Amino acid sequence: MTFGYRLNVEQLMYKRASYNYEKALSKMVDVPDSIPETGKLYYFEGPGLEDDETIALCIECIIEWAASLESFVNLVWLGNKISSQEEERNYSSTIAKIKRLYQIEDLLYGDSKWKSGVEKLFAMRNYLMHYKEAITYTGFSFATKFQHEFSKNNMIKIKRDIYLAIKEIGGYFNIDCGFVDGDYDHLVYKY
Template identity: 40%
Template sequence: CIEAVLGWAISAEGFINLAWQTCPHTKQIDERDYKSTISKIKYLCKVNDINYGSLSWRDSLSQLFELRNSLVHFKVPITYVGFSFAPKYQQDFSDTNMLRYQKSVISLINDLGKKLNMDVSFTSGNYELFYYDE
């Protein structure tokens, strides 16, 4: 679960950074001036006439980044007892929440990517496999 949460957050952050560089309204703005990925998403939505408040996935995406931050920055110790995490992480890593986090990242990429005319076909598995060979 930890690896999935970190992977989804990295994917969302990487996509937003790419979208920032693609969007004509933001590509001249230094994205590092925005402290969080969520603040960048809000700004991208604003300049592209997307009502951030009406997006069904925004709360799940915010929760994903809150969980990611708590795991990465270790502000609250993670307690391991027997075969389970402390109750907070049992809730955060529930099947329901894990599916919501995953769907929120896919929805973010699809919704914002389509608005910015970015190719987001990879979210449905439509991509060409490649590898590097020396």
């Protein structure tokens, strides 16, 4: 006797990202920064400069959100009559696959409210995972690039855009996406 199964990676990664997101937001502090042109001091909420735990939580969120969306788009891709017949490797990125799926269904990708946030998410993921800078210097009165990228406002926007992307894509392609609302299946789904 045999049975089929599927790992719900998109759900697991989204669930972990949501947990890490809540934990990271609770640890954000007021980060001092200066306006370059005037030198005027201001503050924003973000991870402390040497707060390894909060920085790690933010990094994990970015990687997990990207993995969740990538896995979800692959699920949609395989469930679509047309795209499932195409060579998946011909599309260089998750965003390219989303554009192709939208093209197949005559949908306008450019009109999606979440587009810039998703593109930023994948740029951040690629920066963190692939493009390592040896050392980045900043002035003493300026916050670092990563503190801005992992700021509370930025993390809230990314989470919102991932949520909207999965809801829209799931709705258009009739794929269950209740997990973004906390309705998680088991990690392993038996058929």
